[in-house]
Amino acid sequence: MKRLRIFWALLSMPMIGLVTGCGTESPDFRVNNVYMEKISRELDVKFAGQRQEDVYTALTAMFGTPDLPVVTGGEDAGVSDVLSVENLHLAAGPVIKDYEAGKGLYRQHCAHCHGVTGDGYGPTAKFLNPYPRDFRMGTFKFKSTPVGYRPTDDDLTRIVRNGINGTAMPSFKEMLDSGQIDAIVDYVKYLALRGQTERSLISLSGDYGYETPEETTETQAELLSKEVLVDEILGAIVEEWTSASETATEAEGRDPVYDFSSPEFDQSELDESIARGQQLYYGAGACVTCHGPTQLGDGQTTDYDNWTKDFFGEAAKVADAELLDAYLTAGGLPPRNIIPRNLRQGVYRGGRRPIDIYWRVKNGIDGTPMPAASSQLTDDDVWDIVNFVLSVPYQSLSQPADMPEFVRDRN
Structure with missing residues (x-):
């Protein structure tokens, strides 16, 4: 009962996104089993039962579903400085017959490679080299900001508009207008915010106890509170994105x-x-x-990218048969050298x-x-x-x- 009161309080908070609508059953966001396996090994905890349920109930309350995305607490966290409701509405949801309506843009143009979840695991992902980008770490390669900082809107827009030469990522400048490209960019940021929050929740929940009913109740009261979910986790992630333009590397230009x-x-x-x-x-x-x-x-x-090393820790450990099997079983794509x-x-x-x-x-x-x-x-x-x-x-x-x-x- 206490857990339900916590979530009713969370859901009553200001939210950004779609809160109405009906239609066919919405697809689910994929669980980040690879990261759960990583944290379970590091902290020697099991992500099952109530612990996992709490993480993903919180995520659904905060971010909604692929058909009805929201960002609960978004106004308090400053999400409106990162993305717009109108753009989420354009990019989210299923592809409809009236293509001129411009809805469902992400699923129409992006999900077959990047996946509905933005995990880089769409239906075509295994057949592509390099693999499609996994947005959930909030890490993007080609940008004007230094390593460790989020990309600017201009950086992401440039990638969607121009594509990435030498990869399967196409240019959309002849297919989509500027408003549609902006909508996809905002939806990519939404998926990154959700993915970063998911990782933070998984890591944080591993530090809490679920051994007894009393311990579980105490954990839920703290872990699922606004102070943790919005102020501590989402607020910090949003700040990284809102400050991106301030961190861009300026250059006077080529002589x-x-x-x-x-x-x-x-x-x-x-x-x-x-x-x-x-x-x-x-x-x-x-x-x-x-x-x-x-x-x-x-x-x-012989090296690997950070999406691979996030699980293995270092390149040499990719050769560890037991660790590799756990990674693949959890849903990781077969590692490739970069x-x-x-x-x-x-x-x-x-x-x-x-x-x-x-x-x-x-x-x-x-x-x-x-x-x-x-x-x-x-x-x-x-x-x-x-x-x-x-x-x-x-x-x-x-x-x-x-x-x-x-x-x-x-x-």
Whole structure:
């Protein structure tokens, strides 16, 4: 009874999202069994029965369902500064016959790869390399903010609009208008907020006891309170997102003497910058360690991304048969090594503009072994590396070898 009173109080709080509607049975969000397995091993607790039920009852009360998303307590936590009700309405729910209505955008365009839950486990996920992004950690690779910080709206919009070159992520700029893209971006942030909250709740619930009825009642009174769910967990997560634009790495831009389209372009200046960048690539920049001596991406090929290492802890443990079996049984996708970019191909997943390459070098790539540039490197050094990287695909070594011309002899 006390538990019900707690949730009635929670549900009476201001919420952002859809609170009306009817229709067919809504699909469920997938339980994060992989993270529960991780925490159960770390804390030696079992996520079953009342403990698991409390976590997911709280999540449903806070975030609703795929057809009827809400963010309970969102006004108190400042969620309206992160996403809008109107955009959730456009992106959520099933795809309807009237495509012109523009509803169900996420499920129509995104769920087959990223999954209804945003866990990167849609029906096509196993067949894609790289795997689709799992939004639940709130970690995104290609952005203007440093490692460990959330992306800005512009970062996410750019990815949806332009796609990710060299992957299955397509461009939607010819398919969706700007309002629809904004709706998908907001829904992705909603899934990230929900996923981050889920992880926090799982971790926190592992610290509480459920051994006796008295202990369970005491746990529920604290764990399921507004102070914990909204003020402590959701509020902190929302703050990370609202401050994203403040953490974006600013750059004055590439010197116009390096820009072919600028009237100030100077080939000799560019050549000198490329030469300096090449020296940094092999030296203080330490790029050679991963991208290899000939920029083929073969410096190291045995590491994993952070979505894999979140469970295993370190790359070497992926080879542990018992741990791997537990990971796969819990629903993890088979681990794959993350291979550094082959710079000679000229395929840049985060964008090919000079500023895009600058952000990759300056900030690093979140969720991957790609680190931020050393603090010993100046901005000019970073731009020299950018100029070198952009020159590599045009070097003679990058061009295909001359193929022999086969001509059939005629009698």
